[in-house]
Amino acid sequence: MPELPEVETVRRTLNDLITGKQIEHVTVRLPRIIQRPDDIQAFAHMLAGHSVETVERRGKFLRFVFDGLVMVSHLRMEGRYGVYREGEPLDKHTHVIFHFTDGTELRYTDVRQFGTMHLFQPGEDLLLKPLNKLGQEPLDADFTLERFKQIVSKRSTKIKPLLLNQEYIVGIGNIYVDESLHRAGIHPEEAANSLSEDHLARLHHAIVATLTEAVNAGGSSVKSYVNGQGESGNYQDQHRIYGRKDQPCATCGTLIEKSVVGGRGTHYCPSCQPVPVQIR
Numbered sequence: 001m002p003e004l005p006e007v008e009t010v011r012r013t014l015n016d017l018i019t020g021k022q023i024e025h026v027t028v029r030l031p032r033i034i035q036r037p038d039d040i041q042a043f044a045h046m047l048a049g050h051s052v053e054t055v056e057r058r059g060k061f062l063r064f065v066f067d068g069l070v071m072v073s074h075l076r077m078e079g080r081y082g083v084y085r086e087g088e089p090l091d092k093h094t095h096v097i098f099h100f101t102d103g104t105e106l107r108y109t110d111v112r113q114f115g116t117m118h119l120f121q122p123g124e125d126l127l128l129k130p131l132n133k134l135g136q137e138p139l140d141a142d143f144t145l146e147r148f149k150q151i152v153s154k155r156s157t158k159i160k161p162l163l164l165n166q167e168y169i170v171g172i173g174n175i176y177v178d179e180s181l182h183r184a185g186i187h188p189e190e191a192a193n194s195l196s197e198d199h200l201a202r203l204h205h206a207i208v209a210t211l212t213e214a215v216n217a218g219g220s221s222v223k224s225y226v227n228g229q230g231e232s233g234n235y236q237d238q239h240r241i242y243g244r245k246d247q248p249c250a251t252c253g254t255l256i257e258k259s260v261v262g263g264r265g266t267h268y269c270p271s272c273q274p275v276p277v278q279i280r
């Protein structure tokens, strides 16, 4: 599933490609993608005539801001947006097409069909599902060490599932939580409230640094992720731990292990990330 760096990369590409374009009409080929309003004809009718002002991101969601409407979209497993010229061959998994007045189209393609689109009046979107319960943005200036401690240090849950919980901090998924914990030298099953001051500071830094580097590399292309122009990211080449089971840890040479934490496949170095005392 695309995480913050991948969604941010898609956002930047789309923002460059479609800002200022006006929708002439919308074709919905797979109604289940449209979650709000209930009626796909109403969805298409509402969007017609509106222009794209900007494309924003909240957590792992894209926010398409039109003049007078906001569309919130989640790519889930394998959703993709791409801009095409009218008449270019259509992929059979293209489910929604936004036809612009200049003869180009924004197409949404999704082999797994899990992606979603919600349409709102401006302002409404932040108060209602799916955005209303989202937590702290980790790349915003207000994600300070103090803020991080407020979120983490009173909770007794394991640190990995806590970091994956979008109600606390948004955008970190399985790849970047494994990368950040390895970088900070913290075992994924450590209880959040037992982390030392030093570990909290290291983890805060690791999250920001890892996500920033990944955004700068255009995200990680694992599975089918591409940006809005069909280009792959290359942060997967810089992964220190994710997807590297049985390979030597770049820091210490110990073989990387994989286990299951909170139901998720989890990579860690048994030497750099020692098992915490409370679960030994």
Ligand SMILES: [Zn+2]
Pocket: 249, 250, 251, 252, 253, 254, 269, 270, 271, 272, 273
């Ligand atoms: Zn190591």
